[in-house]
Amino acid sequence: MSGDSVDRARAHESGAGNRRAVRDSGRGGSGTVELPVEGDLAAGTIVLEEATRRFSVRADRGRTLKEMLLRRNREDDGGPAPVTALRDVTLRIEPGETVGIVGRNGAGKSSTLRVLAGIIPLNRGRVSTSGKIVSLLEVGAGFGRDFSGRENVFLNGALHGLGRREIEAQMEAIVEFSELGHFIDAPVKTYSSGMFLRLGFAIAAHLEADILLIDEVLAVGDEAFQRKCEARIAAQIEAGATLVLVSHDAALIERTCERVVVLDGGGVSYDGPCGPGMAFYHELMGTPVAE
């Protein structure tokens, strides 16, 4: 298992041999909360401390220089306030844990994943992760449409920071896992959405992650391939990887996750074992499951 940590924006590596990547949010100043950082994090650990992230949802916000100049002297004209996607979220996930994040639409699930992946910075609080993160947030993001499936494996592996030789070493396994057969050499613009998923997941599943972040993408696969993905994920967890999965598929969560985090309105309203967690979730959603 590769143990190199993923460097992040404004990450500071503290001390030699320390594989922790810590991101402080806010550009210094008032917003930053200083929390005591514990010692070395083992690869696969995720720590969120009082993480807060707001998004502006003003459709008419000055998105051009012209508007900015025109509106400079005008007061706010009463658009919706920024949405707080994450509100003081504190989570600690240990290596090898399997965590399902559930909640209604807009509860902050995808934002949480994108924060963990380091794509979105926090307004306040801190996120620390250790080890190699592989995220599958959108299948086919970054696929070159005129490229063959095989060429896209190289492109996608490169996006995760791999070199040519590392990707070549995994190529046969990826092609086999995807079951794309001779389609692997056809341009991906001819692929169906299921084939996209097969290729995207096959790549992500062979990157030897310490932390796997998966956002509601497995649903497009057929049942057999879904099971295969689950088995592959299980094998990676067996090997010590951490899984964070966002899904609306309660059965999938119950099959794959031991721990459930229910997000509501950007905050954690439940964090604990899967069984009671899903019961809580169904109650919250008003969809109790009849036994």
Next chain:
Amino acid sequence: MPREPLRYRYLFEQMVRRELRQKYKGSALGVLWYLVNPLVLMGAYTVMFTYVLKTRFEPPIHDYALFVLVGIVTWNFFQQAVLGAATSLLDQGALVRKALFPRETIPGTVVSVQLATFVTILGLILPIVVIVHGSLSGWLILLPFYVFALFVFALGLGLGAAVLHAYFRDVAPILGAAFLPWFFVTPIFYRASNFPGAAHHAWLKSVLRWVNPMAPFIEGIRSVTFDGAWPGWATTGYVVAMSVGVFAGGLWLFRRLAGELAVVV
């Protein structure tokens, strides 16, 4: 943002390949299309100034068509690199929103692919220029240096334009509009000394030569190719300082604003 350029070198290679493929759709003749525009412009300016307006340049410019051609292909590289980079982050929005990698790769790819096109075109036209115009000289060895300096300059502007355009969607159109007048005040189809009034007003010539940062790049590249002459220390020093300065500024701005890119794109 990861700051591990070496680790992501292979990504850059892959993105350049993808961009080249999408641009030329696998056709080896694709790059020739990039010659059509400069050749048409060359013809138009030559007809205009030589036959219609019967312009007398002082001193006269022999092989005027080739003189114009060198300037135009240089300008085209610059303009296409900067404007292409400006919209690149939005063009690659899906990647920016969903994957973590050094964002500099995206505008860097666009400018690099334009450089490849530029170098190919220079390879096609320069043998004709130096043979027909008889200007082959040892100064030609400075060409890679000048081309590289222009590349760094365009990359710096491209990085700045790309990140600003992600926040303010009218940056690219404003730039596009600015490039047209900029083209005409850049000594491309004339020399700075030919500009009306420049012969009598030394300051006007100085303004044309030194206030417009593109002028020394064009003059330098034209000097070592079309003129077969040393461009002078002033021009050489200017392009070094300008490219380093603009690149540093562009990269600083880019990194300062890159954190929120996944949100604003």
